[in-house]
Each structure stands twice: as C-alpha cells, then as structure tokens.
Amino acid sequence: MRVDVVSIFPDYLAALDLSLVGKARQAGLLDLRVHDLRDWTADRHRTVDDTPFGGGAGMVMRPDVWGRALDDVLPAGGGGHLVVPTPSGDVFTQRHAEALAAEEHVVIACGRYEGIDARVAERTRAAGHRVSELSIGDYVLNGGEVAALVMIEAFGRLLPGVVGNPHSLVEESHGAAGLLEYPVYTKPPEWAGLEVPEVLLSGHHARIERWRRDRALERTAARRPDMVAALDPASLDKADRAVLAGLGWEVRDGRLRPAAEPEPGSAPGRVAE
Numbered sequence: 572m573r574v575d576v577v578s579i580f581p582d583y584l585a586a587l588d589l590s591l592v593g594k595a596r597q598a599g600l601l602d603l604r605v606h607d608l609r610d611w612t613a614d615r616h617r618t619v620d621d622t623p624f625g626g627g628a629g630m631v632m633r634p635d636v637w638g639r640a641l642d643d644v645l646p647a648g649g650g651g652h653l654v655v656p657t658p659s660g661d662v663f664t665q666r667h668a669e670a671l672a673a674e675e676h677v678v679i680a681c682g683r684y685e686g687i688d689a690r691v692a693e694r695t696r697a698a699g700h701r702v703s704e705l706s707i708g709d710y711v712l713n714g715g716e717v718a719a720l721v722m723i724e725a726f727g728r729l730l731p732g733v734v735g736n737p738h739s740l741v742e743e744s745h746g747a748a749g750l751l752e753y754p755v756y757t758k759p760p761e762w763a764g765l766e767v768p769e770v771l772l773s774g775h776h777a778r779i780e781r782w783r784r785d786r787a788l789e790r791t792a793a794r795r796p797d798m799v800a801a802l803d804p805a806s807l808d809k810a811d812r813a814v815l816a817g818l819g820w821e822v823r824d825g826r827l828r829p830a831a832e833p834e835p836g837s838a839p840g841r842v843a844e
C-alpha cells in the first residue's frame with residue numbers, strides 16, 4: 572500500500588518509523604512518504620495560510636498551495652483517495668480502517684489552523700478523486716497530524732502480514748462481534764492480594780468462553796450502551812439474552828432496547844388488599 576502524507580510539520584510523522592508501522596515499511600508492505608507542504612509554496616516566506624474571507628479568528632490554509640501539492644501526489648486523471656482529518660468530518664471507526672487497509676493508494680492532507688479552503692476538497696472531487704473528511708473524535712487538535720498518525724496506525728496494522736498472528740485481529744474490541752473486549756489476566760495468579768478469576772485457570776474451554784462473553788456483554792452495557800443497541804439480535808444466544816436481560820436490555824421489535832420501565836405499583840406478585 573502507498574500512503575502520502577502532506578503536512579507543514581513532516582517531523583511530526585517521525586513516529587511512523589517506529590513500532591509496527593515501521594516494521595511494515597521495512598518489510599515493504601507499506602510505502603509511506605511524508606511531504607512538507609511548504610515545498611509547494613511560491614513566495615519567499617513560504618506562506619501556506621491567510622486570513623478568512625468573511626472575517627473571524629484564526630487563519631485558513633490557501634487553496635493554491637494545497638492544489639499544487641495534491642496535483643503532484645494524487646494519481647493523474649482521478650481515481651485517487653484523499654483523506655482530510657478535520658473535527659467536522661464523519662467519525663473515523665474500525666470500518667474506515669478496514670476500508671482504507673484495502674486501498675492501493677491513500678493521500679492524507681494534514682491541515683493546521685482553522686482548516687483548508689473548502690475549494691480544495693471541491694476541486695479534488697471534481698477531478699475524479701474520492702475525498703473523505705474524517706474526525707478521530709469529539710475534541711480539538713491543533714492540526715491533522717495526530718489524527719493522521721491514528722488513522723495510519725489503525726489501518727496499517729490491518730495490512731496483510733503486518734500483525735504476526737491474524738487471530739489477534741479477530742477477537743479484539745470493535746471487531747465484527749460489536750462488543751468490547753473481556754478483561755484479561757496473566758501471571759502471577761495472585762498479585763497484590765488479587766486473584767485471577769478461577770474459571771480462567773480451570774482449563775475448561777467452554778466455561779472460559781462463556782465467562783469471557785458474559786464479561787464482554789457486561790462491559791459493553793456499562794460503557795457503551797450505543798453498541799448494545801446496535802447489536803444484531805440474531806448474533807445473540809440464549810445465554811447472551813439472559814445476561815443482557817439482567818443488565819436491563821431486551822429484544823423488542825427485532826432490536827435490542829432498554830427493558831420497559833414497569834408501571835409504578837405493577838410489580839409482579841403484588842395483589843390489591
């Protein structure tokens with residue numbers, strides 16, 4: 572896979588020499604090139620930004636500089652994919668990571684200040700490229716570099732051959748199961764007066780599976796009710812439904828919903844005097 576990143580702080584992307592992504596690059600699985608946007612400036616001061624039309628605080632990145640940069644790094648004649656990290660984009664998820672890992676070439680445009688002149692995305696689309704404006708979450712960064720690092724790490728580890736054991740890609744949080752991961756333990760079996768749950772030492776594979784599934788359901792219900800609501804009821808067995816019922820969730824009209832509140836005084840077994 573080929574990835575081009577354009578930024579006014581190319582050194583910010585130095586972390587990509589390290590760790591898993593660095594190994595993927597050394598193994599020839601990822602051809603990652605980081606560019607300095609100022610290489611496409613035309614003035615003595617290497618200016619990349621200017622004041623916003625219509626007024627307001629901050630600076631906007633100039634379309635002419637970005638236009639020249641993208642003309643050089645996107646494939647000629649269209650068919651490329653430009654990713655623009657921005658707090659106003661769709662939220663980047665594991666589904667985006669999977670889709671990007673399947674691409675042959677992605678260009679990431681890291682904006683700073685208040686963003687990039689909107690005509691850059693417009694013209695890039697008109698030239699026949701896809702443009703994905705993506706946020707990594709509801710908080711504000713000073714620029715797109717950290718968001719680009721997050722996205723590259725997320726899709727880079729999905730490239731075939733990058734993660735040693737493909738099994739570790741199957742069970743993890745935000746995989747297809749739609750549940751958070753169960754808690755994990757290693758040696759020693761007793762530490763700081765705390766014991767590893769007995770079942771994990773039992774060697775009883777089916778019970779271990781069930782215990783992990785129960786903990787994953789509990790955790791997801793406690794931390795991410797939105798993920799419980801999005802579960803496909805067809806993916807739940809009887810034991811799953813019982814656990815979820817105990818956590819206040821039921822299947823109604825083919826969807827998981829918080830169990831209906833009982834009417835006051837309608838508790839089962841209560842009889843009028």
Ligand code: 97T
Pocket residue numbers: 656657658682683705706707708709710711712713714715716718
């Ligand atoms: O806050 C930002 C500024 C520039 C580019 C991206 C971001 C951002 O991306 N996800 C959250 C915030």
